[in-house]
Amino acid sequence: MDNATLIAIASIVTAGLTIALGSIGPALGEGRAVATALSSLAQQPDAATTITRTLFVGLAMIESIAIYCFVVSMILIFANPFWTHFIAEAAGK
Amino acid sequence: MRLSPDEMIFWRDGFFKLNATIVYTWALMLALTVGSMLVTRNLSLGLTRSRWQNLLEIIVTGIAKQIEDVGLRHPKKYLGFLGTLFLFVASANLCTIIPGYEPPTGSLSTTAALALCVFVAVPLFGVEEQGLGEYLKTYTEPTIIMLPFNIISELSRTLALAVRLFGNMMSGAMILAILLTITPFIFPIVMSALGLLTGMVQAYIFTILAAVYIAAATRGREPRGEADTTIDA
Numbered sequence: 001m002d003n004a005t006l007i008a009i010a011s012i013v014t015a016g017l018t019i020a021l022g023s024i025g026p027a028l029g030e031g032r033a034v035a036t037a038l039s040s041l042a043q044q045p046d047a048a049t050t051i052t053r054t055l056f057v058g059l060a061m062i063e064s065i066a067i068y069c070f071v072v073s074m075i076l077i078f079a080n081p082f083w084t085h086f087i088a089e090a091a092g093k
Numbered sequence: 094m095r096l097s098p099d100e101m102i103f104w105r106d107g108f109f110k111l112n113a114t115i116v117y118t119w120a121l122m123l124a125l126t127v128g129s130m131l132v133t134r135n136l137s138l139g140l141t142r143s144r145w146q147n148l149l150e151i152i153v154t155g156i157a158k159q160i161e162d163v164g165l166r167h168p169k170k171y172l173g174f175l176g177t178l179f180l181f182v183a184s185a186n187l188c189t190i191i192p193g194y195e196p197p198t199g200s201l202s203t204t205a206a207l208a209l210c211v212f213v214a215v216p217l218f219g220v221e222e223q224g225l226g227e228y229l230k231t232y233t234e235p236t237i238i239m240l241p242f243n244i245i246s247e248l249s250r251t252l253a254l255a256v257r258l259f260g261n262m263m264s265g266a267m268i269l270a271i272l273l274t275i276t277p278f279i280f281p282i283v284m285s286a287l288g289l290l291t292g293m294v295q296a297y298i299f300t301i302l303a304a305v306y307i308a309a310a311t312r313g314r315e316p317r318g319e320a321d322t323t324i325d326a
Contacts (some may be wrong), residue, residue, distance in 0.1 A: 060261075060291075060298050064253070067260035072268070078096050 003086050015073035022069025031064045046051050097263065098195035099202060120151070121184055152180070156300075163304040164312070171307060172221065174214055178207065179300040186262065186292025189285070196292070199262040208255035211303045212247070219310030230311065248311040254302060261295045 037055040041048060098113035105111070132145040156176045160168040185198045197203045219228040232243045265288035272281045 056294055057298055057301060060257075060294050064257040064260065067264060068256060070264050071256060071260040074096065074263070 004083070004090065005084050007080070011025075011076045011083065014073040017060040018069050018073045018076070023066050026062050029065075033058055033062060044089055053056060097200040097202075098197060099200050101195065114197045114203055115194045117152055117188075118186075118196060118197040118203060119309065121181065121188065123182060125184060154284055159301070160304050163301060165304060166307040171218070171304065174210075175300050175304055175307075178210070178303060179296055182207070182299050183257065183293060183296035186287060189265075189288060189292065196262050196266070198258055198292075198295075199260045199266055204255040204262075205261040207258070207299070208251045211254060212251040214303075215306045215310045218307050222311040231310070250302075250306070255297065258295055261291055265291055 033055065037051055043049055044051070096132065098117065101113035103111045103113065103116060108156055121257075129149065129197070132149050136146055153172070153176065156170055156179060157168040162176055165171055182198055185196050185203075187193050188195050201254055219231070220229075223231075233240050234243075265284075268284055269288065272284055
């Protein structure tokens with residue numbers, strides 16, 4: 001196997017692992033956040049606007065962790081710097 | 094598959110190129126500026142006012158109230174900066190319902206520029222409010238050992254601000270593109286409605302985070318409030 005094939009294998013496998021492992025944590029966190037927000041909404045329906053607003057902000061903050069993983073896996077697949085380097089080198093030869 | 098609207102080039106002349114990000118950013122800026130100039134051309138103080146003036150008043154007072162809720166005591170002073178951030182990001186994300194439009198916030202260059210504006214504005218507001226010495230002293234709190242960590246947190250939150258907005262907008266566009274090839278009938282519409290919601294929430298979060306950072310920088314040495322400790326991702 002030449003370098004480009006190795007890099008392709010490593011990038012694809014790592015991209016899958018990144019998004020798979022990286023979404024576990026945010027999923028658990030979002031579930032906990034929504035569950036807590038629902039129980040506090042049931043206890044205090046008057047504070048609904050504040051709770052919902054804080055919930056949305058918090059959810060987006062948690063979700064951004066998963067988004068970072070998504071960005072990394074997209075970079076690995078579509079804009080991999082090592083891949084372009086070795087392709088350029090192979091083309092130059 | 095395109096990762097960002099940077100790769101969609103309309104016109105090129107040597108070193109200069111005009112990509113979709115620049116074109117749509119300027120179009121949005123033009124629309125926002127000309128729109129608000131047209132609305133504010135003849136304002137009325139009386140009871141009868143145009144519906145556009147009502148809209149603008151609702152937006153401005155709403156943003157000012159949100160800024161005040163975060164803990165900035167004089168929202169008028171920060172309204173120009175934070176309000177512009179919110180209006181630009183929100184309109185950039187909402188215009189995705191127009192066919193052929195690519196959100197400029199889906200490019201890392203735009204979001205990095207916006208995050209850099211926040212990065213520069215926070216110390217400026219902090220120095221203006223507290224003076225240079227007092228502001229620099231906040232970096233050595235609670236002890237001098239925390240100095241490098243405070244500086245790192247300043248840099249990393251700027252990076253997080255940029256990548257969060259970019260990742261959300263880019264992922265929305267990419268999920269739509271993938272779904273169009275798999276189930277091109279109804280599901281993409283649902284996902285683009287979700288994308289509009291995500292865009293609004295991201296615009297709100299970007300502004301609120303900038304406001305929280307400014308509030309933390311201008312608060313001084315009195316005991317830190319809740320807004321400072323809760324959100325620092």
